[in-house]
Amino acid sequence: QVQLVESGGRLVQAGGSLTLSCLVSGVPSRRYTMGWFRQGPGKEREFVASITWGSGTTYYVDSVKGRFTISREFAKNTVYLQMNSLKPEDTAVYYCAVDRSGGALGVTSKLRYDYWGQGTQVTVSS
Numbered sequence: 001q002v003q004l005v006e007s008g009g010r011l012v013q014a015g016g017s018l019t020l021s022c023l024v025s026g027v028p029s030r031r032y033t034m035g036w037f038r039q040g041p042g043k044e045r046e047f048v049a050s051i052t053w054g055s056g057t058t059y060y061v062d063s064v065k066g067r068f069t070i071s072r073e074f075a076k077n078t079v080y081l082q083m084n085s086l087k088p089e090d091t092a093v094y095y096c097a098v099d100r101s102g103g104a105l106g107v108t109s110k111l112r113y114d115y116w117g118q119g120t121q122v123t124v125s126s
Contacts, residue, residue: 002026002115004096009120012086016124020081022096022117027077030054033099034079035113036070038092038122045095047108049081059107063089086124093119 003025012018022034032053039045049060049070058070069082079096097113105112 002028002098002100004098004115004117006094006096006117006120009094009122011123011125014086014088014124014126016086017082017084018086018122019083020094020096020120020122022079022081024077024079024098028053028098029100031100031102033102033107033112034070034072035097035099035107036079036081037095037097037110038090039095039119040089040092043092045110047110048094050107051079061108083122086122088124088126091122091124093121095119 005023008020030053033050035050036048037045038048047061048064049068051058051070051072067085072079096117098115099113
């Protein structure tokens with residue numbers, strides 16, 4: 001089984017930056033897709049960004065393009081989400097997730113992912 005542990009969430013002011021980390025147990029497969037999702041107050045969990053472990057192909061939701069960057073560090077079995085120019089609407093619990101097998105669902109669908117971390121809280125004050 002895959003275990004994920006997120007860290008790095010905290011309170012920041014609007015316009016600030018923050019980097020989240022997700023430690024993945026074992027050595028991730030090149031075929032894995034790593035995703036970041038978030039769930040704001042009273043909202044459903046939504047897709048933020050994804051990256052393929054092997055090729056590094058990335059995808060972002062429109063609302064974070066140009067502000068957020070997803071990356072992975074092979075030596076540390078870790079995926080990152082670098083967040084710049086943070087806005088109050090970015091406030092949410094951020095979750096790291098792993099898709100192992102792919103399928104018909106796109107990378108933005110939370111139903112595609114097999115394993116999830118516990119989440120880390122990001123609060124952006126105005």
